[in-house]
Amino acid sequence: xxxxxxxxxxxxxxxxxxxxxxxxxxxxxxxxxxxxxxxxxxxxxxxxxxxxxxxxxxxxxxxxxxxxxxxxxxxxxxxxxxxxxxxxxxxxxxxxxxxxxxxxxxxxxxxxxxxxxxxxxxxxxxxxxxxxxxxxxxxxxxxxxxxxxxxxxxxxxxxxxxxxxxxxxxxxxxxxxxxxxxxxxxxxxxxxxxxxxxxxxxxxxxxxxxxxxxxxxxxxxxxxxxxxxxxxxxxxxxxxxxxxxxxxxxxxxxxxxxxxxxxxxxxxxxxxxxxxxxxxxxxxxxxxxxxxxxxxxxxxxxxxxxxxxxxxxxxxxx
Amino acid sequence: xxxxxxxxxxxxxxxxxxxxxxxxxxxxxxxxxxxxxxxxxxxxxxxxxxxxxxxxxxxxxxxxxxxxxxxxxxxxxxxxxxxxxxxxxxxxxxxxxxxxxxxxxxxxxxxxxxxxxxxxxxxxxxxxxxxxxxxxxxxxxxxxxxxxxxxxxxxxxxxxxxxxxxxxxxxxxxxxxxxxxxxxxxxxxxxxxxxxxxxxxxxxxxxxxxxxxxxxxxxxxxxxxxxxxxxxxxxxxxxxxxxxxxxxxxxxxxxxxxxxxxxxxxxxxxxxxxxxxxxxxxxxxxxxx
Numbered sequence: 001x002x003x004x005x006x007x008x009x010x011x012x013x014x015x016x017x018x019x020x021x022x023x024x025x026x027x028x029x030x031x032x033x034x035x036x037x038x039x040x041x042x043x044x045x046x047x048x049x050x051x052x053x054x055x056x057x058x059x060x061x062x063x064x065x066x067x068x069x070x071x072x073x074x075x076x077x078x079x080x081x082x083x084x085x086x087x088x089x090x091x092x093x094x095x096x097x098x099x100x101x102x103x104x105x106x107x108x109x110x111x112x113x114x115x116x117x118x119x120x121x122x123x124x125x126x127x128x129x130x131x132x133x134x135x136x137x138x139x140x141x142x143x144x145x146x147x148x149x150x151x152x153x154x155x156x157x158x159x160x161x162x163x164x165x166x167x168x169x170x171x172x173x174x175x176x177x178x179x180x181x182x183x184x185x186x187x188x189x190x191x192x193x194x195x196x197x198x199x200x201x202x203x204x205x206x207x208x209x210x211x212x213x214x215x216x217x218x219x220x221x222x223x224x225x226x227x228x229x230x231x232x233x234x235x236x237x238x239x240x241x242x243x244x245x246x247x248x249x250x251x252x253x254x255x256x257x258x259x260x261x262x263x264x265x266x267x268x269x270x271x272x273x274x275x276x277x278x279x280x281x282x283x284x285x286x287x288x289x290x291x292x293x294x295x296x297x298x299x300x301x302x303x304x305x306x307x308x309x310x311x312x313x314x315x316x317x318x
Numbered sequence: 319x320x321x322x323x324x325x326x327x328x329x330x331x332x333x334x335x336x337x338x339x340x341x342x343x344x345x346x347x348x349x350x351x352x353x354x355x356x357x358x359x360x361x362x363x364x365x366x367x368x369x370x371x372x373x374x375x376x377x378x379x380x381x382x383x384x385x386x387x388x389x390x391x392x393x394x395x396x397x398x399x400x401x402x403x404x405x406x407x408x409x410x411x412x413x414x415x416x417x418x419x420x421x422x423x424x425x426x427x428x429x430x431x432x433x434x435x436x437x438x439x440x441x442x443x444x445x446x447x448x449x450x451x452x453x454x455x456x457x458x459x460x461x462x463x464x465x466x467x468x469x470x471x472x473x474x475x476x477x478x479x480x481x482x483x484x485x486x487x488x489x490x491x492x493x494x495x496x497x498x499x500x501x502x503x504x505x506x507x508x509x510x511x512x513x514x515x516x517x518x519x520x521x522x523x524x525x526x527x528x529x530x531x532x533x534x535x536x537x538x539x540x541x542x543x544x545x546x547x548x549x550x551x552x553x554x555x556x557x558x559x560x561x562x563x564x565x566x567x568x569x570x571x572x573x574x575x576x577x578x579x580x581x582x583x584x585x586x587x588x589x590x591x592x593x594x595x596x597x598x599x600x601x602x603x604x605x606x607x
Binding site: 021024025028030031032034035037038039041042044045046048049050051052053055108111112114115116120123124126127128129130131133134135136137138140141142143144145146151153156157160187191195219250251254255269272273276277284287288291292294295298299302303 | 332335336339340342343346347350351352353354356357360369370411412415416418419422424425426427431434435438439440441442443444445446447448449450451455466467469470475499500501504525528529531532535536547548550551554571574575577578581582585589590593596597
């Protein structure tokens, strides 16, 4: 790469070592100029907000200048039941979702891999990837209409089959909200989740299967002793990568929840959102404190994932 | 995988498995599509009572006509187009220049820049501090609040860098001997060789910008700047904005359904042609090596 700046190289010879760095910086001047927009955006939109976390130690509302209050916001957070509800919900929902998605994606990928006709295989893949690209607003709108208790498709079908007597308000009853949320999530994301497993499955050497069938192993045994162990690494990697993101749950909940089901659906991010932006009296200090709590726990999870990833596959996620 | 499809004894179990598997996927595909099909059918149905029908009565495009003739409904669509076009362009620009600088291995400060980018994946300021910064930068209630922060996507930048690392260095050296400046190498060597990566990352950006919703609800309070997702949301949540529709004798529900279809329309048009780029995009990042 030193050759990159070869027209400059001849100047470098007689110079003293001390000014070497200055020369190299000069050689790369165009690159620094090119990097400038990225650097500016990075500082404005990522690093300035990091400095803003200091407000978690301030009493801060739009109507008065911030005043330092030490650990007050965190003490309040510790004794607020709705905060703990949100924290518990975040963990329960994301972790359940993570394992459910993994189980369904792996199963569907294994079955897609068994489809012999390539055209059917391609068509199935095309269709099940599709919902991933729909926005959460669109997905929520579709399901709010389909699941509506006033003439929604699902309630109509269930009523006409005699399975239920009264229409069910799927998104407004505590016992229904989570199952429905998981279903909608899987509807949207299962197909997309199969891509990575299918990529791994196609990379398994056919010789392994040939050898196994010569040894007399049937299809079931081949799946059990060759296919599943081969994708196990990928399963673990996906698990680790997603572990880092468990607290980021936001938009999917935000568009599907409502005040009737806050108790089972409110997550940290939606809680912060309501505290800071939607309330009549926005509380920037306290909501920043909740956000900081979330960021710190997330940070620990990312570092743990990175460490685990290095152990499992020899390279980190960062 | 050459397999005989027959009911002879030795193949019977296998054949039954294939049939069961086929039926299973037929059910899965139908279950995936029914919600979308139902919404589409109802958007054409002007009877107002949809029930369980999967075929429209008195099909007409009047609901779509309302969306594209009511200013309050088509303006958000144009804003979505604008944000997506500009955002995708800026996103790819940031990604490619950032990635190009990060593959200059001898450049002083390169490692520092890498760490500066990576650290944002470990820790972030969070919703409220970011909102306060936007407020202080006077970006609230401007579309820049949506476009600028999202155009620097560290994950996409790193995908792009991984792709650039695969370009043979000898090409750079050859171009340099021919008298190319660093910027010339970027536009004449790096970019033309990266078309597949530009296509997939570009599509990721386009989908992300088209689907923007959360940031609009956080940074934009002026209804004239709402994009189609925010508009769709308000159509579904409160029927107030549908007064125009009902005045023309069209059911609010029909317009809601049509708005959902309009929100996914641009994507459905390009999806069949671009599917392979989406898939390369994800495998490029995840199963590299």
